[in-house]
Every structure is written in C-alpha cells, then in structure tokens.
Amino acid sequence: MKLLPINILLTLATCRLTSSETVGPTLMPLTSASALPTNSKRVHLTGKNKVENVELLNPANLSLECIWTGNQNKQPNITGFWRKGGEEIQDSRVPVAPENQQYRLQRVFNIVSEEHLGNYTCVFENEAELDFILAVPRIGEKREKPIVSYVGDFVVLTCKMEETKPVPRTWNWFKINGTDKEQLFEAQRYDITVIGHKTKLKVKDVSEADSGVYHCAAVYNISASTSKLHLKVITIWEPLKPFLGILVEVVILVTVILIYERSHSKKKEAEANGLNADPKNTQPQGEDEEAEERTSVRQRKT
C-alpha cells in the first residue's frame, strides 16, 4: 500500500482529539479513486507494550498513529516500522526523530474487506510496540454449555449482540457438518427471526441428526462476526433412567417402613397382652409427668 501525499496532508489537517475513541469519518473532498471515509486512531504508549481494540463496521481508510513517550535512553534516532499479522510490512521502515520528547509513527491503511482486518503493530525497534486489533464487533454472550432438547420437540437458538454495539446489517445461521458449513434458510423445519440486535433460529421437530454445532453470524459491511452454539438432542430415556432409580428407592423405603412397623406393632400387641394381667402397673421409668398423667387419667375417667 502506498502512502498518498494528499492523504498524509489531509490526515495531518484533521482535528486532533485527546481521547482515544474512534473519531467519526471526516468529510474531505478526496480526489482519490476510493470515496471511502477516513477514520483515525491515535494512541499514546508509555510502557513497552499496549493493545488497542478497534471496531470497524464499514470499509474505510484507517489512519493509525502511535505516540511513544520514550524512555531514559533518549536516543536521537529510532527506526520505526509496521507489522501486519506478525509480518513486517514492506517499505514501512522510517527513521523516527523525537519531537518534544515524543516519538511518532503514523500510517494510513486501506481497509475494504475481511482480509484487511487483523492485528497491526507499530514497532519502535527494540524499544516498544503497540498492537491495533482491527475487528468487527464481537458477540459478547457466549453459551458454552450445550443446549439440550428432546426428539420431536422444538428448540430455539438465540444470538444477541450487545445493545451498546452497532446493529448488524443482518444475521445468518450455519450448521457445521464435519468441515462443511451449510447455511440455513427459512424452511419447513427452520424459522429464522431477526430483530435488530437479536436473532432466533427455531428448529421444529428435532431429531438426533440435528445435534451438532451451529454458527450465528452478525453481518456487517466489512465482515461478519460469528458465535458458536452447541445443540444436543436426547431422547426421553436419558432423564428416565435416574427417575426410575428414584422411583425404585421410594418403593423400597415405603415397603421397609411399613414392614418394620408391622413387626413392631405385633411386638407391642404381645406386650400389651402380657401387661393386661396387671392394669395398675405404671411405666417403670417413674417420670413425674407420667405418674401425674395416670392419676389424672383415672380421675378423668371415673
């Protein structure tokens, strides 16, 4: 990518903001072939490393600027260059001289499609590095656990982009078969609804073949952001196994309790028969309440 002189001049002329938030596209009467808007991002680096996330929705000319505050060495000349995805960009090496004790490296990148996204690094050789990660907004909520459904039932898979992030142009759903990615469309068994930041895929009358990994993709002008969902279809037999186990346990418990009681009451009856010969016999414990109770019982009944 060549640096157009006009681009440099116009970028320099752009208002400089102190915050490191993305600036909106600036209006400029470009004579260059592309009518792309230009965004700029300027980040200060104080230590040795820093990572900056940049969200992009639309193709643009992105001007990335790193300002390094230097260190104790105070070298007069440092070599600076840019890397994309780990590899040095050709012809990007420039000598950097300090201005007001700050070293500045800046470059404009033409971001039009998915392959232009990635990791861009501005390097002050042997001194410091600043990473710019160019990507589409990522889907925040991820459900790691599989969604479970039963054969014959329906299941609803949802994907949601955070409200604070920009609305995707549309959503797409895919099913992964081995290495193939098959796009799902509105059909007999599939119902796809798209409401702004949310999307739902309703799979009706599921069978075990529907188990697997699904992708939902939030489509933006420049690229799409995907999220994975795992669907697991089971039969009613799965929960039935522990259920039957519990059922058996309850039956056994109840039977044991009733049998124990029957044998116990038979013992009690035998005792009562034995004690019948001596009606005034109080319990051998001789507790106060028992004795008083017996006297009062006799008092009550007579």
Added chain:
Amino acid sequence: MTNRKLKSQSQGDGAEDPDGGWGWVLVVALFISTSLVFGLMRGLGIFFVEFVQYFEESAQAISWISSIGLAAQQFFSPLGAALCNAYNTRLVVMTGGFLSGLGLILASQATSLVHLYLTMGLISGLGWGLVFSPMVATVMANFTRRRALAVGLGFSSIGLSSFAFNPLFQLLVEKYAWRGALLILGGLSLNIMACGALIRPECRSKASTKADPQSRLSRPDLLQRVSSYLEVSLLCERPYLTYTLGVTLFNFGYFVPYFHLVAHSRQVGFSEYRAAFIMSAAGITDIFGRIASGWFSDLGRFRVVHLLTFWTALAAVFIMLLPVSSLTGSYTAMIVMSLLYGFCSGALTSMVFAVVPMIMGVERMMGGLGLLQLIESCAGLLGIPLSGWLRDMTGNYTASFVVAGSFVLLGSLTMTTLPHYFSCTEPPPPQRPVLVDNGDTLNLEQKDSCSSKFNYQTVEQTQR
C-alpha cells in the same frame, strides 16, 4: 377389657406421649418433607428463565405458576387438616406426596403454559397442602417439652435445601433441559410418601374418639361433622382470632425482604454477586435462628408468647433498618443488618408455630393450622404486590421496607392483646367444647391462671 381401652385411648392422645423416641424420627420426616415442599418451591426460580425462552411468554405470565402453586398449598391446607381428622394422617400425607410428584411429572410433558398452571400449580399445590399442615401438626403432637426445638429443626431444612437445591436444579436443567429436570424433581417429590409412611396410625384413635362423641349428639349431619373436622368453631374464639390477625399482619411484611432485598441492593449499587450474597447471608442465619430459638424457648425461662413478640419486634426493627443501613453505602453494614434480620426471621418462624398449641390446644391443632395457613395466605399474596407498588410510587425500596417492618410490628402488638398475655405462667389451653365427657369441663379457660395445677396439660407444658 376397659383397662386396655383406657391405655390405648391415652396413648392415642398425642399430647401425652413422652418426648423423644419415635418423635425424633418424625422430626426427620418433617425435615425432608418440608425441604421437598418449600425448598423445592423456592428453587423453581431456576426454571423461570427456561420457561420464558421456551414458551415465549412474559415474565408475569410465568410467575403465575409459582403463585398458583403457593396459593394452592395454602388454600388446601384446611382440606388436608380436615381429611386427617376424618381419616388417617398417614394416608393423607402419602396421597399429598403422590400428588405433588404427579404434578411435576405431568408438567414435564407440558406443551402450553396452561398445562403448567394446572399441573405444576394446581396439582402439586394440592399435594403440598395435604402434606405440610398435617406433618407439622403430627410433630407438634408428639412433643411437649421439646416442641419448639423439634419444629425449629424441622423448619431449618427450608434454608438448607434452598442452598442445596439451587445448584442441583441448575445442574439438572443443564443436563436434561427443563422437561427432564421436572421429571426427576417429580421423582424426588415422591419421597414425601416415604416420610408419610413414618407416621404411626395412632391418629386413627383420635379420629374415632372425636367421631364417637359427635355421633352421639342430636344431629350427626355431614355439615356438622365437616365443620368439626375443619375446626370452624375456632373462628369464634377470641384467642384464635387475635392470633390469626397477628400472623396475617406478619405475613404482610415477612416476605418483602426475601423478594426485594436483592433488587434493593442492586439499586443501591452493589454488583449481582454481592447483592446475591447479602440474601445468602440472611438465609444462613435464618437456619440458625430457627434452631436456636426453638432450643431456647424449650428451656422454659420465658413464655412462648413473650418470646414471639420479642423476636417479631426485633425482626420488624431490622427490616426497617435495612434501607437505612444501605443509605450509608457500606457493604459491611448491609451484611450485618441482613445477618441480624435473617436470624430474627428464622427465630420468629419457630415461635409462630410453637405458640399454636397454647392458643388452640393440642387436639385442635390439626384443623387450626389448616385454617391459619388459609387465612395467612391472603396476606402473603397481597404483601408483595403492595411493596412493589410502593416502590413504583416512590422510586426506591425504602418505603416498602418501612411499611413491611411496621406491619410486622403491628402484628407483634396484636399478640400482646392475647388473653393472659401479662401473666407469669401459661394459662390452660382451651379445650374442644363439644366433648360429652363432663369430667373435663374444669379444663376450660380459668380466670386465675397462676393456680393451674389441675390441668395436666399445663403441668406438662410448664416444666420449670
């Protein structure tokens, strides 16, 4: 022989059984069945999210499931009590266990929200109603000296099971989806049948002794029998009415913190986890409060009604202090207040039930509890929406908490109007007035409560 009949009748009257022995087995049964009724009800919140997603209904429509379940449990309590008086307690509790399990099992096959209302709400609710009051009444009938401790131990299960059930239910839902989870919960609920099986059929003699004098009266109408099983006569007695009014007032305010504390903490500014932990703190001390107050009241130093008013007044104060402590913004203050509130709330629960035999006598406990549950259910159902409405009107929860606390305080003051409140010892509990046997008319309310040596029940209850 008449002597043997004497013995079996005296052993059939629960109040005369010695503490301990089989009584403790029944406490275990109460522990398990209460956890499977109330602990389960509290854990149903996990299914809330799943239902909203699956049925695509509003949050309010889904909340009705729990509301119907709770309302059914309280509404059918008198029915459960009446059936126990008429028939066999064991049979009623086992049927209740079966129904509660059946409701959940059927709910696992639901295809619409109405199905859930009918199965999870109505059928399970009916089952729970047939289980709770009878079990509590049975345990209380089997204890005299250690009554409050036994009941406190039984109720401590609610707090413990809420802790255990939340992660368990979450696990079940993740593994089997809500259908499978409900099926397994239905199976777990069937364990209540085993708890019911532990009840010895001694109540049968109680029912027959009750039935016999009834039939000797001039009109053995069905209506009269039913009203005696339901203990409707209690509604005409001032102590019972006072007590019921007090408990109803408690219920207006008691549930408010459970429902709104987390939301209030979030509003004050604490994160989700911190807010949830404030609630958990209250839950932990709740368990200890129940057991400790039960044990303490059984020591006999103070009268149970006095302890009841003490704990409820304290709980009211802490409920009102909850929003005040959050004004300081300090997390520690909120945790401390929440711990104190939890302890008092658990303590008052034990006392509320321990006072019951004092008010209505051990024999009428079954029906009395049933009626009580029914009447207090109205307050529970109204209290939450009221506090929610106050919050909507004022914008924060301070008003709701203060009003809730004042209701509890009002209830506490109502309790002080109970007859013989300010006396030093327990008055004799009122006896069922319909018993034909003239020998025990001296057991009716005595004016001079300090010389109550003639009443054997009083002697048992005031072991000093």
